[in-house]
Amino acid sequence: MGEAENWPEELFGVLKAEGISQVALVPDAGHARLIRMCLADNAMRVVTLTTEEEGVALLSGAWMGGAKGVLLMQSSGVGNCINMLSMPVFHRTPLPMLVTMRGDWGEFNPAQVPMGQATQSVLEAMGTLVRRADRAEDVAPTAAATLRLAFNTFRATATLIGQRVLGAKTFGKD
């Protein structure tokens, strides 16, 4: 197991360095290690959502109140967010999203493919700046860059974490 296997720990470090205090999520197996670290951190409030669009509204309110947040979800959840993504565009709200991909690389479940293939287009159609990481060593730097873009330039941004990164080992362990 090389350093690349530590990308969830590196991702947690990125959130801490950025001063993230609200972590909104619908769980995904690919985010399981990161979610455990966030739950264990007393300076982070983890809000488990019933649908991902709640997270867009939550983090809009968080920013209005002076708190920085991040939205963690699987690619299928992006589809649930479409209309609510009007909110950060309209208010010019920093809204970083970390999206674990399905329907993307060696997918088993055919139902995951339509939304997985549409994820980047849908985000970009709603004004989100999107960057992808398809190698484990690229995940944390890409996330750090998209978080900075969100908070420095007041917009929605997303890091798509490719299914190739998530791999069988991660799913097996979690």
Next chain:
Amino acid sequence: MAGKMDRRALVGAVLAGRGAAVVVAGLGAPAWDITAAGDTVLNMPLWGGMGGAAMVGLGLALAQPERPVLVITGDGEMLMGLGALATIAVQRPSNLAILVLDNERYGETGMQETATAQGVDLIGVAVAAGFGRTMSMTTTEDAPGLWEALRAGGPVFALAKVSDAPAPLVLPPREGAYLQARLREGLLGPDSFAQR
């Protein structure tokens, strides 16, 4: 129509006691209602994001735990985001109250009936989700009780059956970046622009 309140009279009575509270209003008539009571920097009238008003309130309440936050929204908007009641009940924000102005209609689109017109009970939904304090408001004299309930400890869920008679349009500012920036300055002071 007996027992149904005038929405503007109720919102006026509620906001008369707001003190330093932030008030988020769902899109449409609730946004016009809070503006008719007096536009201030601590008002966040939403123009879109239907179904998201209560969650905007939760984000604000968690970010500003010492400050009361009141979400005023309509029955149609609340019905679109019912899951938020579960999310909020689990988070237990002690400084958040939600007031639904229930006219049993989609007011902006031709007064079509909502599910509450057929008996869906939003207070019952809130109780089932785990809200410890709920109230049915039937007169403007109930307004101070909403703030007393919030002081006793939120989250609070209140509902008022209001008349579906249209009220005059009183529009808030329509520029979203301005609405957000003025609220942040009101809450955070000049530092809201100095961050990073």
